[in-house]
Amino acid sequence: MSRTEPARRLHLGIFYPETSAVVDWSHPNAGPLNDFDTYRHTALKAQEGLFDALFLGEGALFPEHFGALSPHNVYGEPDRDTILAALAALTTHLGLVATINTAFSDPYDIARRLATLDHLSDGRVGWNVVTSAGALKGEYFERGDAVAHEDRYRRAEANLVAVRAILDAWPARGLSASYFDELIRADVRLAPRISVHSSLLTVDAPPVLPPSRQQRPVIFQAGESNDGLAFSSRYSDALFVPYQNAEDLGDYAHRLETQLARVGRSRASIKVLPRAYVIVGDSTDDARDQAEAYDSFVWRDSQVRQFLERAWGRTLPDLDLDGPLPEEDPVFDQRLDSARFTLQKIASSDRLRARIDGWRSEAAERGWSARQFVRAKHPQQGFFGTGEEVANSFISLFERGLADGFLVHNNIPKHTVDQIVDRVVPILQDRGVYPRRYASDVLARNLGAV
């Protein structure tokens, strides 16, 4: 049992879901998803557990189903910057990661927002760079669809480079008279403006604020697609990935290392944090029962029905969930294909029909009802067990170099973070892979990004 701080250490972050089919809002211990008190509780508990960061996503839309508002899905997304600014006042060491899209945000605006958050938190801010605004569409915005799908990474890159240039442009020369502000004004007149005029974006801005103690925000990215991975390998300090098992993470590590080699970066220069669904039980059986209850909630009737209706591209009013898969013909409508519901994009009507035929054959062969089919197609993934079992699973992936840590998905608001901090973290500490105190109160230093 090691009492010294580990050389290579495991990192933990908490991902706070804003909307999702996988948030169990009905759990008796679940806090109200959008109350500020739930955010405060989550942040303070994560800090108690020495987590590197709280991570907020962005861009979900009010749940709709075939044009009608859906009453079943949890939803609510307060403004990320504002929540993080408030949490900055209540925390001292926890990193605060904001998701800001590069499609509907301007570089100057992003730079100023990040610089402000980084100063309010005194060096604890990260930026999760996303190329689109999630499901948000141009119709929400005055500017409309600003970026063509194929240009999104080019726009993201141009945006990120411009943001960095604005953040880095603060004059390095010292100041020399009594009033800080007058001097800043004097110095800034000497500093270059950041001017970019391209088909992707236009900006002409002066430096915004002096650098924080962190110098610049830590960059996070999802980076799953090849384009995403190419982007991440150039710019990211940390990656969060959806894979939760050794095989998938091994494949990902190979792809990542290839990309990193192309840009001359080492694997050690970037942190890989799988998103982790975690359920901690009193015993292995208890954890399994809880996981089953959770999965039953995730795939309750309304969700099974919505999944099938999206897959079929039409409403299915006569669908009996305990009967066979629907006999109706599917309707091809590309707009309804959505990765958010784990359906792969389908390029044509024929291919949709072929897939549905395949599903029907498979279900008939195995004697599955519609409900059983949908459950079988979505095997539960995650880390379920006693605190010790979850810790062992984390450590196994960590020690094999497949993960540098985990971004725990806070699927049961308040409850999940409590469970990890109280029941998993102490074991990680005893096993010598997790620190007993924060190394720093600057995010980049805790994460080893500097």
Place this chain on the structure above:
Amino acid sequence: MSREFPIGIRTGGLAVDGIPNGAAEEADAVRTAIAELQRNVRRWDRIGVDYAVIDDAPTPVTGTLLSRLVPTHVAGYLAATTERIGLVPVINPAFQEPYYVAKRLATLDLVAGGRIGWLLQPDYSGEIARLFGRQPVEENVQVRSIVLEFVQLAAAFWHSWEPGAVIRDRENDLYFDVGRIHRVEHQGAHFTVRGIASIHSDSQGTIPVLAAHDFSAGAVGAARIVSAATRVNPSQDAGAEGPAGTSTGPVVGATAELVVSKDSARADVDLADWIVREIASLVELGWGGVLLRPDSFAVLDEVVLPALAQAGYLGSGGSVGTLTSLLHQTIRSAPEGETA
């Protein structure tokens, strides 16, 4: 927030004494300034200052260090550690998206439990436009038209979730009462936007908007606009003025601004006496409230706030209320012809 003559403080002119020099210490300087602001606002919160306006100077060539931080972010930071004081960030709507501005203000109001206002300060000039790679808007009439539509649209987003829309009915698998959710379908002269807010605005429902006089009259829709800053130091003008009476539409009060520095009073007049007399004269002239514009924390701390407390102008930390309820006091105290 419970009195009849609301007293606010603008933070935009506040400079922090003792800021260290030298580039290596600039981060320390910002940290010191933020800590000083937080310490003071918490104090104002305790002694009963009604609201603080968080000013905005979007480029480093204007304003103080504090006002270069994004005002809504600073308001969020302050909201987390205060209980009663209203927090009113300045937001320039120029080249911003109504969806995001509405969302940010609704979130602030959630964090602050209904203590948020919006000081509308439009600037569509060339200096701002080029930050965003856009064209400036020169014509006042055009600016006014864009801004009013922007505010109307923000209010539409605030109202897209009625109170009680989240029901969390586990038994029936109903998270929402979707009958209480309304889609914004807006097609106006300047904006065409369709969508639903991402967050409820249960705290106040409608965030009160403070605006310069030009932008107050004629606001439409559900937005509630309060006229602010229509005169600076009105009682010191040659013909000591009350609020102008040209407002029509949902303008609900008039607030005077008062510049406060250690040199505000004549050499032979005690500053504490001066501030108390100034406020009494504003009340007399029919103003609905005052927004102090100090140039240092020290002058507030040492002279102005103790004098106002002693004269009974500051609340003693009474019941926690919303900024809207505070401004309703302003409506009632506004002179004849000033309310809609």
